[in-house]
Amino acid sequence: MSTLWLWASDACLLIGSFLLLTGALGFLRFPDFYARIHACGVTETLATGFVLLGLLLRSDDAMPQVKLVLILLFVLFSSPTASHALAKAAWNAGVRPRDNSGKRRVSLPHTDP
Amino acid sequence: MLCLLVATAIALIAVRGLLASIMLTSVYGLLSASFFVTMDAVDVAFTEAAVGAGVSPLLLLLTVAIVGRREAASNARRLVVPLLLVTVTGALLIIGTLDMPSFGSPDAPAQTHVAPRYLQQSGDEIGIPNVVTSVLASYRAYDTLGEVLVIFTAGVAVLLALAPAGQGGSARAEPPAPEHLAPHTILQVVSKLLIPFMLLFAFYVQFHGEYGPGGGFQAGVIFASGIILYGLLYGLPTVCRVIPPPVVEVLAAVGALIYGLTGVLSLLAGKNFLDYSALAADPVTGQHIGIIAIELGVGIAVAAVIITIYYAFAGRLHTRED
Numbered sequence: 487m488s489t490l491w492l493w494a495s496d497a498c499l500l501i502g503s504f505l506l507l508t509g510a511l512g513f514l515r516f517p518d519f520y521a522r523i524h525a526c527g528v529t530e531t532l533a534t535g536f537v538l539l540g541l542l543l544r545s546d547d548a549m550p551q552v553k554l555v556l557i558l559l560f561v562l563f564s565s566p567t568a569s570h571a572l573a574k575a576a577w578n579a580g581v582r583p584r585d586n587s588g589k590r591r592v593s594l595p596h597t598d599p
Numbered sequence: 600m601l602c603l604l605v606a607t608a609i610a611l612i613a614v615r616g617l618l619a620s621i622m623l624t625s626v627y628g629l630l631s632a633s634f635f636v637t638m639d640a641v642d643v644a645f646t647e648a649a650v651g652a653g654v655s656p657l658l659l660l661l662t663v664a665i666v667g668r669r670e671a672a673s674n675a676r677r678l679v680v681p682l683l684l685v686t687v688t689g690a691l692l693i694i695g696t697l698d699m700p701s702f703g704s705p706d707a708p709a710q711t712h713v714a715p716r717y718l719q720q721s722g723d724e725i726g727i728p729n730v731v732t733s734v735l736a737s738y739r740a741y742d743t744l745g746e747v748l749v750i751f752t753a754g755v756a757v758l759l760a761l762a763p764a765g766q767g768g769s770a771r772a773e774p775p776a777p778e779h780l781a782p783h784t785i786l787q788v789v790s791k792l793l794i795p796f797m798l799l800f801a802f803y804v805q806f807h808g809e810y811g812p813g814g815g816f817q818a819g820v821i822f823a824s825g826i827i828l829y830g831l832l833y834g835l836p837t838v839c840r841v842i843p844p845p846v847v848e849v850l851a852a853v854g855a856l857i858y859g860l861t862g863v864l865s866l867l868a869g870k871n872f873l874d875y876s877a878l879a880a881d882p883v884t885g886q887h888i889g890i891i892a893i894e895l896g897v898g899i900a901v902a903a904v905i906i907t908i909y910y911a912f913a914g915r916l917h918t919r920e921d
Binding site for chain 2: 563564574
């Protein structure tokens with residue numbers, strides 16, 4: 487039973503690390519600001535979730551588990567909010583989405599009045 | 600970890616935009632905090648994470664909001680003398696470290712002088728599990744009193760430097776701020792959920808400082824960051840209504856006074872200044888009472904001073920916008 491938990495924990499940690507890696511890659515390679523935020527924000531939330539889940543399965547004491555769950559809750563609250571704040575600040579500062587080469591502006595489906 | 604620190608420091612020098620360098624300062628603070636954790640100095644790491652990565656970049660950001668985000672072009676010729684000075688000082692510091700005993704060496708002065716006594720007897724003399732707190736708050740209470748007074752003086756100096764003429768204190772922002780942007784609804788909702796827990800955590804750190812990492816300094820900074828976050832999202836007038844600036848300024852002095860008065864009380868009871876064993880019949884209980892009292896003083900002073908500084912900076916920003 488415990489080896490099964492360990493395997494599951496290993497799998498979670500690996501998936502989390504892989505997602506973090508893809509996030510970093512996306513942050514470096516994506517053409518415009520919003521795509522980069524997307525790469526960071528989405529993978530960060532999911533990857534942190536996986537890493538914390540992996541650690542949760544690995545620990546066998548109640549106190550660290552409670553703390554990990556609290557950290558997970560905090561990340562689930564704060565990380566998307568931080569991404570949102572960045573994106574909103576960028577929009578207010580006049581940053582607009584660009585095309586794949588990062589040169590031209592993309593025409594938006596609808597513009598705010 | 601050290602490589603990351605050095606890389607951040609070099610990037611900090613290379614980057615020109617002030618905004619980017621503030622972010623790098625924050626990254627540097629967070630990295631130092633994790634570095635302190637690996638060195639088992641959790642209390643210091645706590646402070647560094649709260650101050651270095653949290654509050655001081657925030658104050659720098661407020662400054663940049665006032666002065667603009669571009670670095671002034673510097674004259675290359677005038678850079679030579681400072682560069683020389685910095686190089687010489689750095690070289691002297693590095694030469695100085697060569698004489699230091701290697702890290703963790705058992706015959707280093709840090710390990711042989713007073714540390715063994717603190718580690719072996721603080722359990723009997725002070726009776727609290729966190730030796731860092733008993734060293735900071737009891738054995739070295741003079742030093743900590745000095746630190747608190749330094750922080751208090753810093754707050755007073757910021758007030759003197761930044762408060763506009765004719766005003767009694769940091770921020771007297773009476774007219775409501777012009778809402779030129781849509782309100783940050785999502786941020787406000789999430790922060791409303793989180794800020795109570797931040798303040799609760801600050802109290803936990805404050806009163807749990809004897810048993811785990813924490814204490815007045817960390818708790819004060821965490822409390823102040825909760826208030827500052829509220830101020831950032833809801834505007835200066837709102838937060839000034841919640842905690843009026845005169846109250847904060849008085850509290851800063853009250854915090855420092857609590858610390859000093861604890862010392863005077865033990866003086867009146869016939870012991871040395873800041874010798875808490877005089878505060879109760881049982882010396883260990885006296886130590887407990889003294890430590891809790893001065894940690895409370897430290898927490899109040901630190902939180903109040905940081906909030907005061909924030910008010911002063913943000914008030915400056917306000918008056919500039921009008």
